[in-house]
Amino acid sequence: MRRSRPGWAALRNRLVASPRFQAWAARWPLVRRISGHEGTALFGLVSGFVQSQCLAALVEFEIFELLMEDRLDADAVARHRGLPRDRARVLLQAGAALKLLDRRGDGYMTARRGAALMGVPGLTAMISHHAVLYRDLSDPVAFFRGETETELAHFWPYVLGAEGADDAQAARYSALMSDSQGLVADETLDAVRLRGVRHLMDVGGGSGAFLRAVAARYPALDLTLFDLPQVAPVARKALAAHGLDGRIALESGSFRDESLPRGADAISLVRVLYDHGDDTVGALLVRVHDALPPGGRVIVSEPMSGGARPESAGDVYFATYTLAMRTGRARSADEIAAALRAAGFGAVRHRPTTRPFVTSVVEAWKPVSQD
Numbered sequence: 001m002r003r004s005r006p007g008w009a010a011l012r013n014r015l016v017a018s019p020r021f022q023a024w025a026a027r028w029p030l031v032r033r034i035s036g037h038e039g040t041a042l043f044g045l046v047s048g049f050v051q052s053q054c055l056a057a058l059v060e061f062e063i064f065e066l067l068m069e070d071r072l073d074a075d076a077v078a079r080h081r082g083l084p085r086d087r088a089r090v091l092l093q094a095g096a097a098l099k100l101l102d103r104r105g106d107g108y109m110t111a112r113r114g115a116a117l118m119g120v121p122g123l124t125a126m127i128s129h130h131a132v133l134y135r136d137l138s139d140p141v142a143f144f145r146g147e148t149e150t151e152l153a154h155f156w157p158y159v160l161g162a163e164g165a166d167d168a169q170a171a172r173y174s175a176l177m178s179d180s181q182g183l184v185a186d187e188t189l190d191a192v193r194l195r196g197v198r199h200l201m202d203v204g205g206g207s208g209a210f211l212r213a214v215a216a217r218y219p220a221l222d223l224t225l226f227d228l229p230q231v232a233p234v235a236r237k238a239l240a241a242h243g244l245d246g247r248i249a250l251e252s253g254s255f256r257d258e259s260l261p262r263g264a265d266a267i268s269l270v271r272v273l274y275d276h277g278d279d280t281v282g283a284l285l286v287r288v289h290d291a292l293p294p295g296g297r298v299i300v301s302e303p304m305s306g307g308a309r310p311e312s313a314g315d316v317y318f319a320t321y322t323l324a325m326r327t328g329r330a331r332s333a334d335e336i337a338a339a340l341r342a343a344g345f346g347a348v349r350h351r352p353t354t355r356p357f358v359t360s361v362v363e364a365w366k367p368v369s370q371d
């Protein structure tokens, strides 16, 4: 691959890395703003793990619930939560500095950002679950060398295939996933139009939260949920609880081992591909292609890497998370498009979403004629 000569960038780097240049830049009004901005951004990176752990403590001590309606001082919070007073004060100050709590006088109350966090389904459960990833990352050098026996690799064993999972694990997985699926479903359905589709099959649909959202927006669509046999009891229960057991058909099987049921003219893969390696994804997309009629559509929705324009959610969080799982990876929209084309799809479209940290969407169509 041809490399461009990074002449200007190399000169800039030498200058910016020099303490003398930094001291000079701090004195001059025009550059002072840029250097202050860079310093603040760097401090955010350096201290980000402490911020996340303060957030985790606020969640575990259920501080947002306690301060949702009442303004309490640190002593009262300490009493309610069985914390030493001086430590409660430090935690509440940290919450206020992170704009999760709002301090007035000596009193603290849940701030708008804390209230928003409480309103995102599954987010506090995800924050608690991060304890596993945090342990996996405790030696980042070993982690990136691939030397860590990660806990996350065992947390989702059935991602690796039907044989690895038991019913309890499937239920736990589906609960954590379905809690967060409302947001993913809304983002996905805002990004794609299903008008003209007759029958949608959601492959790897978990407990059916995506199809529930589809059913609400498109009452005339036929809907099928396909997932592992272990997930079927959880899905059946969830659909019945929402009165949708007659509305959404359930099919069980493993897309690793068998072809997909035919009959749908659109197939969705919501947060499925990034769990799996390239070979599994390639084979799955061929099976999706085989199951669709000519003119049928595939919809891929999941958090994605920014590719040539790296971005934080896909290239830091989800890329690291999937690395810790030791199975899948966060792919860019271009990589997913290439995999779709390799499986025989055409007319690939990237549909932007408003919250790429929740999901991004790529759609493609099976050509009407193969010539």
Ligand SMILES: CC(C)=CCC/C(C)=C/CC/C(C)=C/C=C/C(C)=C/C=C/C=C(C)/C=C/C=C(C)/C=C/C=C(C)/C=C/CC(C)(C)O
Pocket (backbone or CB within 6 Å): 112, 116, 120, 123, 126, 156, 180, 271, 274, 275, 321, 322, 357, 358
């Ligand atoms: C009322 C007055 C006076 C003013 C109001 C002003 C106003 C309009 C304020 C707006 C407030 C508001 C409504 C805010 C809403 C904010 C929302 C909805 C924020 C949503 C945030 C979502 C987040 C942070 C989602 C995070 C998701 C994560 C971390 C997901 C992780 C998923 C993983 C690890 C999945 C793994 C799957 C696997 C295992 C790879 O297969």
Ligand SMILES: C[S@@+](CC[C@H](N)C(=O)[O-])C[C@H]1O[C@@H](n2cnc3c(N)ncnc32)[C@H](O)[C@@H]1O
Pocket (backbone or CB within 6 Å): 158, 159, 160, 161, 162, 177, 178, 181, 184, 203, 204, 205, 206, 207, 210, 226, 227, 228, 231, 253, 254, 255, 256, 257, 269, 270, 271, 272, 275
């Ligand atoms: C990350 S979850 C996503 C669930 C749901 N689509 C969502 O977004 O909440 C991945 C789903 O793929 C399913 N899955 C994994 N391997 C599978 C396989 N071999 N065959 C069928 N489904 C599978 C899992 O059971 C799980 O429900």
